[in-house]
Amino acid sequence: MDKWIYGYDRARSRFNHLHLRNYYENDFEDLIQIQKKAFPPPFPPELWWNKEQLANHLEIFPQGCICIEVDGVVAGSMTTMITDMTNETIDHSWDSMTGEGTMNTHNPEGNTLYVVDLCVDPDYRSLGLGRQLTQAMYENVVHLNLERLVGGARMPLYHKYHQELTPEEYVNLVIRAEIKDPVITFLLKSGRSPIKPMADYIKDEESCHYGLLTEWRNPFFG
Template sequence: MYRKELFVFEGVKPVPVIIRNYEEKDFPDLLRIQQECFPSPFPPELWWNEEQLINHVTLFPEGALCIEVAGKIAGSMTGLLVDFDPNHPDHSWEEITDNGYIRNHQPDGSTLYVVDIGVRPSYRKLSLGKWLMFSMYEVVVHLRLERLLGGGRMPGYHKWAGEMSPEQYIESVVRGELKDPVVTFLLRCGRTPVRVVADYLEDEESCNYGTLMEWKNPFSISIK
């Protein structure tokens, strides 16, 4: 199981945090985090429910991480293992994550797929999302997987949808001409775009598009 203690910084002040696997006792906090992280117009039916969380901690506990600040859970990240075929990359979030229930988790899969990541708004200045992402990279290395992959929302796209295609929008973000709240964050975490996927998630701000972004295990050549 995973547990890491480190310091993040609030200005110049070091703040101790713990990153660990979440457990059933954490469910009430995790449910509240979903509501805070994904307010309207994000569909409430896509927030976690208890059955989904039970599946996370039983089917793939290694991919169920949370981060604590002063004993309070401030964020979480969840994944499952899949066999991703780069030659057939199109899919929806609901399809590849079993609508968040991860009953399709493949223990022998070579790709850790990100189901969800969220940090409470009041804690976002501490870069907790970045540390959760880095911790999941460590899970990829520990399990000797090929990559971490996930579909990122692109919530800034609706402002530009009348002027450019989603692919052009992502290219503009990668060039630094535009900034997207999610895609730019993922770039800063070391993720690279693979392709834009239509009808990825019911998401008004992203016009239902998602951007597949990966982090390749730098040791994957030796794994093969």
């Protein structure tokens, strides 16, 4: 992938050159530092990428490894793999689906592009980079003739409500815009549809270890 576009920085009222491309070994340190900024404690540091995992991603499925530059600076990334998923076998954890982040579970004969990670440097979030990365992966789904894109979303504000709301109730309030969750709200605006919240999806105290499974269906599949 190699795509040049413009992005408007709302915070600074100016346009920037954005470059969507595959990431490579010389990007690894930048990607790791972005993860540390984007997912500070209490997010578990052991879930940040390391160079061995990133090297594995490139070896297994380089098409699913993309990053985005802002005026030549790497500012975000998205990593995906292919899996075979049906509604009957949909329950899983992030570890089990991704081989604990190694992507050794990648199945090139599968029907679903699965989001392993989406991460944007907080300093560049006003540019809508997450939406650009997500849109690029939708294009990958179409290009690869897969049925859908699926990913498990963090629910980072759920810890404030878990005493009074079930995960399903929380998600429904976010859908109705009565609660604004920074991750779920973003995904809904990016075209994703909720499937179900999953317990013990990821080690994440802010989400009470839940993840909301979401999907985008390929309208051209067939």
